[in-house]
Amino acid sequence: xxKTLLTFVDDFYEDLELWYPLLRLQEAGYxxxxxxxxxxxxxxKHGYPATSDLLLNDAHSQDFCGLxxxxxxxxxxxxxxxxxxxxxxxxxxxxxLVAFICHGGWIxxxxxxxxxxxxxxxxxxxxxxxxxxxxxxxxxxxxxxxLISSRTPRDLAPFAKAMVEFLAPHAG
Numbered sequence: 549x550x551k552t553l554l555t556f557v558d559d560f561y562e563d564l565e566l567w568y569p570l571l572r573l574q575e576a577g578y579x580x581x582x583x584x585x586x587x588x589x590x591x592x593k594h595g596y597p598a599t600s601d602l603l604l605n606d607a608h609s610q611d612f613c614g615l616x617x618x619x620x621x622x623x624x625x626x627x628x629x630x631x632x633x634x635x636x637x638x639x640x641x642x643x644x645l646v647a648f649i650c651h652g653g654w655i656x657x658x659x660x661x662x663x664x665x666x667x668x669x670x671x672x673x674x675x676x677x678x679x680x681x682x683x684x685x686x687x688x689x690x691x692x693x694x695l696i697s698s699r700t701p702r703d704l705a706p707f708a709k710a711m712v713e714f715l716a717p718h719a720g
Contacts, residue, residue, distance in 0.1 A: 551715075552579045553645070554612040556632060556655070557600055562620035563592035564701040565649045569616055572708035578715065580616065583607045585629070593620050604631045609638035613715060614645025617652035619670065624651065627658035637661055640694065647711050649698040653677055656695070666692040668699050 553573060555566065570580045584590060584600035591597055609615075615636060617623060626632045636659035639646050648656055653669035654676065656662050663681030668690045677684045688703035689696065689710045696714060698707035 550611065550613045551577060552581060552612050553614045553616055554602075554607055554609075554635070554639075555580050555582050555616040555618065556604075556622070556626050557582045557584045557590050557598050557618075558622040558626055559590050560621035560625075561590065561592050561598065561618050562622075562650060562701065563594045563596040564704060565618035565620065565652065566592065566598060566616075567596065568701075568704040569618070569647070569649075569708045569711060572712065573616075573715075576712045576715070578613075581607075581612070590622075604629065604635075607631070607635055609635055609642060609644070612639070612644070614647065614711070615639040616711070617646070617648040617655050619648075619650030619652040621651070623648075623654040627655045633659045643694050645694055645696065645711065645714055647696040647698075647707070649703070649707055650700050653697060656680075657682075662695075665695055666690050667695060667697040669697055670700055 583602040589599045640661040650670040657680040667682040689706040
């Protein structure tokens with residue numbers, strides 16, 4: 549099984565929600581590719597840089613074992629991109645990991661994959677999740693099939709742990 553994950557990145561991503569899981573996944577033997585609208589360096593909400601190494605239009609779900617969607621303001625911009633939504637739906641439909649935290653839930657909401665699923669996220673998008681048909685749960689991490697969601701940076705440890713545990717049985 550492929551041990552590479554896809555992550556979306558654009559300006560104003562939440563720094564910790566990208567870097568903590570990325571480093572934890574790396575410790576577990578995974579590679580993470582940063583896909584964005586252009587190949588350049590993006591700046592997080594708190595100023596930390598992240599350089600994309602894959603154009604969104606060149607990303608294909610079959611090349612990855614999962615998807616990580618960090619929060620920040622980035623998801624509100626990228627959820628308007630048809631390729632981002634198509635990729636998110638493909639990962640979900642293929643039973644691959646779709647992990648999102650905080651405002652990252654905006655992308656699965658717009659991809660229309662949350663109806664009837666348990667999920668969490670920032671309290672700021674609770675209504676959005678519920679309006680999309682998700683059953684919002686106020687817990688540090690929620691696992692519903694191949695969907696793993698978390699609330700905020702304070703929940704990063706259980707979020708990253710759940711991702712690694714989900715991927716372990718699926719890894720070669």
